[in-house]
Amino acid sequence: MTVLELVKPASPAPVEAKPKDRTDFYLSVGLTTVVLALLAWNITGFPTASDDEGTYLAQAWAVQHGKGLAHYTYWYDHPPLAWIQLAAGSWLPGLIAPGLLAVAAGRIAMLPLQAAGLLLVYVIGRRVGFPRWAAALGLLTYGLSPLFLTMGRQIYLDSFAVVWILAALALALSPSKHLWHFAAAGAAAAVGVLSKETILVILPAVLVALWQNTARSSTRPWAYGAFASGLVLVGCFYPLYALLRGELFPGEGHVSLLGAVQFQLGSRSGSGSIFEAGSGANALLHSWLYYDSVLLIAGSVATVAGLALRRLRPVTVAGAILILVALRPGGYLPAMYVVQVLPFFALAIAGVLAWALSRTRGLVKPVAIGLAVLLAAFVVAPRWYVGDRRALTADDNAAYVETARYLRAQPPSTVVVDDVLWLDCVNAGYPEDRVIWFYKLDLDAEVAARLPGGWRDVDYVVSSPALRQDPGTLPTVTTLLRNSAVIESFGSGDGVIEIRKVVKEPS
Structure with missing residues (x-):
């Protein structure tokens, strides 16, 4: 043995890489699978098929068969990207089971989209700092609500829009803070708006998420620039399409994008105030409360309370904006509007509860947990059981x-x-x-x-x-x-x- 070999330091023992923690993955996927199974159960029988569902499905058929953007004259009443997405998969269920009602087949094609929404609720919960149990609670509060098990089955443009805006929030809250994440957040937000234009009002919540997730002097200006680039580059395709067809501005003998916007904002008859007995908006609110008063009332309270909590603001700003839009007098309030509200209310409830429990000490904490469990078991569960049971058993079609x-x-x-x-x-x-x-x-x-x-x-x-x-x-x-x-x-x-x-x- 040489002198060099004697003085040469021993090679360090190889360090074993820690196995990656997959708990979040298994928990979120497991819970999503359970909710998705409940959503799929009796999806063809409940709720009653609506004319809106048939319209969006027929428009998807027109796209599939090269008939344009609609089965009749497309008049820019809504951006077309939602039913273009639906066209990508709505043909498959009918091919496997040709005896299905067409709307029933279209509902089955919506299931992957709803699965993505459930997973994104969990991801956003974790990215705003929820413990695992709170993120799981947010997912279950959203997914087990009778409103979700009813309206989440239907073919609505709002379902596409809310999933894409959730994706934008998740990307804006990315822990790695890569520039392409922020650009992708802008693109996802644009896809959401081009799926249902009303989701545009939630964009301030995504901007809040970007603000809180970036440093003031270094990454924030670049983050906003990347977000704006993604938003504009994707969003400009719709007005560009109308411009190239000569249908951007109103004129004789043709439909127009700006004419449709003018109709939606100024000419369309409103639903009245939700506080006005007998108005369309008031009747609609009562129909939502009939299905799930727990999520709507608790979610509203948690949203307002959560505005004071910095980490919850991306979620609660979105919920607060949606509440204010619903409260405006004289505007048009569609039946499917609540679809946009549900995930943000569910996250607000879970986030406020997690914050409250984190502030309790000593004997107060188990008492608070016990009260929460009793409340869930004896107030929430019985109310949800009635609505969920109908969703799983009724044959309305x-x-x-x-x-x-x-x-x-x-x-x-x-x-x-x-x-x-x-x-x-x-x-x-x-x-x-x-x-x-x-x-x-x-x-x-x-x-x-x-x-x-x-x-x-x-x-x-x-x-x-x-x-x-x-x-x-x-x-x-x-x-x-x-x-x-x-x-x-x-x-x-x-x-x-x-x-x-x-x-x-x-x-």
């Missing part, structure tokens, strides 16, 4: 399923239907120009041109709750109902669906 089956068995004819059944008829082989969405009979000149004889050119009208909901406001529909006879009916009560043969006057 039996009449639609029977009607679709009947129409598939008939030879093609000129038929007026609601948009729930439009795609079922087209899939059954009816020429798409002879299946007419009732709403367009009086409101689309292109449809009127197809029917030179007016209502007499229609063979059948399918009278559904959606078609009957505004009696007298659509003259041609009213005339069809008056000059037709029932030949088959399905369901009962207010939910009855009638197949009516048009009785044409002798020429």
Whole structure:
């Protein structure tokens, strides 16, 4: 052995890398799987299919088949990116189970999107500093709410928008603070706005998240620049599309983006105030509270309280903005608006509870935990059980399923239907120009041109709750109902669906 070998220091023992902690992954995925199973259970039976769902699904069909952005004239009522995303996957469930009602197949295609939303709620909870149990509570509070198990099943543009804005928040709160994360946050926010324009009001919450997650002098200006770049580069495609088609500005003989915006902001009739008894907004609020008063009331209180907590502000600012928008008098409040509210209220509840428990000491802490558990067991659980049980057992679409089956068995004819059944008829082989969405009979000149004889050119009208909901406001529909006879009916009560043969006057 040489002298050098004697004095050479021994090689350090290899350091074993610590195994990566996968607890968050397994916990979030496990809880999401449970909620998703409940969401999928009876998704075809509850809730009742709505005309809005059928419309978005038919627009996705138009994209799939190269028919443009809608199955009728696209008039820029909403940005199209949500149903473009829906078009990517809505064909698969119907291919596997062709007997499904078209809307039911579309709902199944929404499940991956809802899974992403649930996971993002957990991720955001952890990134704003929640302990694991609080992040899990936020996910479960969101996912087990009867409102989510009802409206989360439906095909709504708001579901796409809220998932993308949650993704923007998660990226803005990225612990690694890479510049591309902030640019991706801007792009995700733009995709959210192009999925449903009303999500635009939550952008200040993403800006708050960027502010809190960056250093004042070094990364903050670059972060905001990257965010703005992603937002503008993706967001500009929509007005650019309208400009290239000559449909950006209002004019004679064509639809326009700015004309649609003007209608939405100024011409559309409002829902009244939520505080005004008998108003549309008040009735809507009561319908939401009927499904889940716990999340809405506790979430509102937690949102206001959470504004005082710095780490919760990205979440509570979003919730507070949504509350203020709902409270404005005279504005239009759609039924699906609550979809945007739910994840932020759930996170606010979990965050405020986690903060409160972290401030308790000694004997107070187990007492507080015990009270919270008792409250959950004897107040929340019984209320949610009723709503969730109905979501898992009710069959509210039996009449639609029977009607679709009947129409598939008939030879093609000129038929007026609601948009729930439009795609079922087209899939059954009816020429798409002879299946007419009732709403367009009086409101689309292109449809009127197809029917030179007016209502007499229609063979059948399918009278559904959606078609009957505004009696007298659509003259041609009213005339069809008056000059037709029932030949088959399905369901009962207010939910009855009638197949009516048009009785044409002798020429």
